Amino acid sequence: MLVAFNKPFNVLCQFTDRSQPPRATLAGFGLPKGVYAAGRLDHDSEGLLLLTDDGGLAHRLTDPRHKQDKTYWVQVEGAPTPEKLQALRDGVPLNDGPTLPARVHLLETPPVLWSRDPPVRFRKTVPDAWLAITLREGRNRQVRRMTAAVGLPTLRLVRVSMGPHSLGELLPGQWRMVEG
Incomplete structure (x- = not known):
């Protein structure tokens, strides 16, 4: 089942x-x-x-x-630059070793999702963006650690597919x- x-x-x-x-x-x-x-x-x-x-x-x-493959929609704080996106694609050095390369792209519009309780904190002066990140490994809090390592802290993380x-x-x- x-x-x-x-x-x-x-x-x-x-x-x-x-x-x-x-x-x-x-x-x-x-x-x-x-x-x-x-x-x-x-x-x-x-x-x-x-x-x-x-x-x-x-x-x-x-x-x-x-x-x-595990695909996540990730709301990050900050504006992703091409260099930050490429760093995520190449693999990010973490304290437990480098991550494998990932598929990463910027979502042009935020995905249509249900509201969250409590909602993500909104700050008028700090931009945010949505990324689609696909991994083939599953370390503890990996997506959050990867985005933080490139200067884009995760605000919201939603897994949308597994295999x-x-x-x-x-x-x-x-x-x-x-x-x-």
């Missing part, structure tokens, strides 16, 4: 949370019994999360050796069964 889920902002990619006070988890969204997240999506990130009850499928979806699976029309908290 494979489930595509639009993970809302500030929801953990697990079904339980032992912290105090407890945070929102996947348990509150009526997902099928027995599934678990194939990979992760940070608490403060949104978008496509795949869940499955098949360990082999989870491995194929998340192991970097299977080279599953052949896309978010489609799912709104936050909605899910659908998909073909594995």
Whole structure:
């Protein structure tokens, strides 16, 4: 079984949370019994999360050796220059080693997305832009660390696809069964 889920902002990619006070988890969204997240999506990130009850499928979806593209729409603070975009494309040196090259392009218009609660802080004097970034690796907070390393801090991050699976029309908290 494979489930595509639009993970809302500030929801953990697990079904339980032992912290105090407890945070929102996947348990509150009526997902099928027995599934678990194939990979992760940070608490403060949104978008496509795949869940499955098949360990082999989870491995194929998340192991970097299977080279599953993951595409993110990323709102960044600042104005991306051609040099900053090229640095992201070439691979960025991070404290745990350089990233692999990525596909990166500037979105000419902001994507049409649902509103976020709380909304991204708006500052009239600081420009922002949207990028589409496609990776084949999945390090901890990688997109956020990459954009920060080139001087474009991430304001909002939405995963829109993993391999052949896309978010489609799912709104936050909605899910659908998909073909594995």
